[in-house]
Amino acid sequence: MxxxxxxxxxxxxxxxxxxxxxxxxxxxxxxxxxxxxxxxxxxxxxxxxxxxxxxxxxxxxxxxxxxxxxxxxxxxxxxxxxxxxxxxxxxxxxxxxxxxGQIPLHYHRVIIALLLDHGAKVNTRDVGGNTPLHLAISEGYDDIARFLIENGANPNAKNNDEERCVDLAKPAFRAEIQMLMDKKKGGSNA
Incomplete structure (x- = not known):
């Protein structure tokens, strides 16, 4: 009650x-x-x-x-x-x-999913040309970056400084991004 x-x-x-x-x-x-x-x-x-x-x-x-x-x-x-x-x-x-064992960041992903489900454009750029993926990678939010890529974010998008999302990633995560890209393309690297 x-x-x-x-x-x-x-x-x-x-x-x-x-x-x-x-x-x-x-x-x-x-x-x-x-x-x-x-x-x-x-x-x-x-x-x-x-x-x-x-x-x-x-x-x-x-x-x-x-x-x-x-x-x-x-x-x-x-x-x-x-x-x-x-x-x-x-x-x-x-x-x-x-x-x-979940922290609030795990639920941030839920917010992103809701936004995407309601039409948010995953590759929208801010005034610096950064997409949400640029920001997720540069802040070290690999889980969020992974989720964005799985939902259509372009890892090769360039910001106003000509930086690609993938170039901002730590080396170990860069390899994972490439694998995610290959998986989305059906294993093709082209």
Whole structure:
């Protein structure tokens, strides 16, 4: 059964949360699945509520539910980048794993898949001519780069500095990119 606090969080009712806090209610209490109000705010995209909980209710930023999920994982898996940024600025641990050994970066891939499923163009370039693959490779996000290539990203795309995505990769990952390209072409190197 949903508590008064959970209802206020999901509705984005900060005024109600302020009243509950003033009345002595512990807004950081856990539910039957060990989730806190911050988990719910992050999962439902309530940035204003997350800010309030962190600033005024002193919510624990790295708290884990019974499956090991943190508020950061909840926000990342739901695609709430603004909340992800807030949590990281408040000290959220980007490498705290859940019970499956996954970290929020694993869920970033889910966000990319959702975007691609909704028509995002995988080879779109920014003002520097960089594609998402350029950025993934240059930041060392090999798992994301692999996923982008598997979904049509062009490893030979050049940015404004004439740098190909594949040229930005570490040598070991360059070989893997070539294998992925060959696999997509049916084993052909041409």
């Amino acid at each position: 949903e508590t008064e606090t959970q209802a206020a969080v999901k509705a984005g009712d900060v005024a109600k949360l302020q009243k509950l806090l003033a009345d002595g209610v512990n807004l950081d209490a856990k539910d039957e699945d060990e989730r806190t109000s911050l988990h719910w705010a992050c999962a439902t995209g309530r940035l204003d509520v997350a800010e309030f909980l962190l600033e005024h209710a002193h919510a624990a930023v790295n708290v884990q539910d019974d499956a090991g999920w943190t508020p950061l994982m909840s926000a990342a898996s739901a695609g709430h980048g603004d909340i992800v940024g807030l949590l990281l600025s408040k000290g959220a641990d980007a490498n705290l794993p859940n019970e499956n």
